[in-house]
Amino acid sequence: MAGRELLALAAPVECVCCGTEDFALCGPCERAVRILTRTPFRAEGQAPALMDVNGSVILPVVAAGMYREELAQAVLSFKKHGQGQLGAVLSKALGRAISGAAGTLQGYCLIPVPTTNSAFRKRGFSPVHLLLRNLDRRGGLGAGNLTNALRKGSALTEGAASNHDLSGRLRALVPAHPLAGGQKGLGRGARAKRVRGSMQARLSPLAPDIRGRPCIIVDDVLTTGATLAEAARAVHRAGGVVMGAVVLAATRPPDAADPPAVHGATAGTGG
Numbered sequence: 714m715a716g717r718e719l720l721a722l723a724a725p726v727e728c729v730c731c732g733t734e735d736f737a738l739c740g741p742c743e744r745a746v747r748i749l750t751r752t753p754f755r756a757e758g759q760a761p762a763l764m765d766v767n768g769s770v771i772l773p774v775v776a777a778g779m780y781r782e783e784l785a786q787a788v789l790s791f792k793k794h795g796q797g798q799l800g801a802v803l804s805k806a807l808g809r810a811i812s813g814a815a816g817t818l819q820g821y822c823l824i825p826v827p828t829t830n831s832a833f834r835k836r837g838f839s840p841v842h843l844l845l846r847n848l849d850r851r852g853g854l855g856a857g858n859l860t861n862a863l864r865k866g867s868a869l870t871e872g873a874a875s876n877h878d879l880s881g882r883l884r885a886l887v888p889a890h891p892l893a894g895g896q897k898g899l900g901r902g903a904r905a906k907r908v909r910g911s912m913q914a915r916l917s918p919l920a921p922d923i924r925g926r927p928c929i930i931v932d933d934v935l936t937t938g939a940t941l942a943e944a945a946r947a948v949h950r951a952g953g954v955v956m957g958a959v960v961l962a963a964t965r966p967p968d969a970a971d972p973p974a975v976h977g978a979t980a981g982t983g984g
């Protein structure tokens with residue numbers, strides 16, 4: 714208690730949702746975040762860059778919750794300030810979505826989407842990396858490994874055929890999996906064009922080798938899906954086997970026709 718009181722003296726805090734003093738997230742608001750992230754769901758259906766014109770899934774995505782109410786406040790504030798308490802609560806929610814998405818998959822790489830250099834300079838941290846490191850420290854990554862494989866920057870070469878290659882591999886490898894869906898070529902829309910080629914695999918000798926390994930991409934908020942689609946392309950170009958993506962929150966509700974949830978991952982048969 715003394716430690717917490719000292720901390721409170723040094724940096725007065727208030728609940729980012731309701732303004733109650735002393736905690737970055739008060740008890741009732743923390744409970745609300747837990748409830749909002751209790752049932753991870755498939756979210757790619759409302760992300761135009763992740764669906765093709767025929768309505769087929771390009772990249773399956775599992776979201777921990779809807780980007781609204783206390784969850785939106787907590788995510789927004791964490792992205793700005795990186796509060797430790799918010800990090801603990803949000804990393805647990807992310808962990809639930811990851812285990813729901815991965816099902817019985819073993820030895821997969823969890824690849825955080827890189828932040829832009831300007832965002833990193835402004836904040837001094839990358840929210841998604843922070844959440845994944847937090848989970849990793851507490852043994853919350855399950856059978857996955859945090860794999861920092863991507864960086865911002867344009868790719869030197871971008872094969873025109875890569876979208877087709879990716880869709881073929883997804884079709885071949887994903888079906889028996891909770892993230893499964895019918896897949897076709899990646900990317901459409903103005904935003905997809907803007908971010909295309911904006912990421913690539915890290916090339917240093919110390920960069921992780923993801924060739925042939927199953928990869929799940931992780932980001933904070935899903936809107937159009939353009940960023941995730943670009944990350945999937947970069948992972949694919951580096952030889953990783955893209956299984957799907959997981960996000961903390963999706964800005965648009967899932968289709969009523971979508972599978973309602975992935976919690977428990979009963980459809981998983983591994984692979």
Ligand SMILES: [Zn+2]
Pocket residue numbers: 728729730731732733738739740741742743
């Ligand atoms: Zn509160």
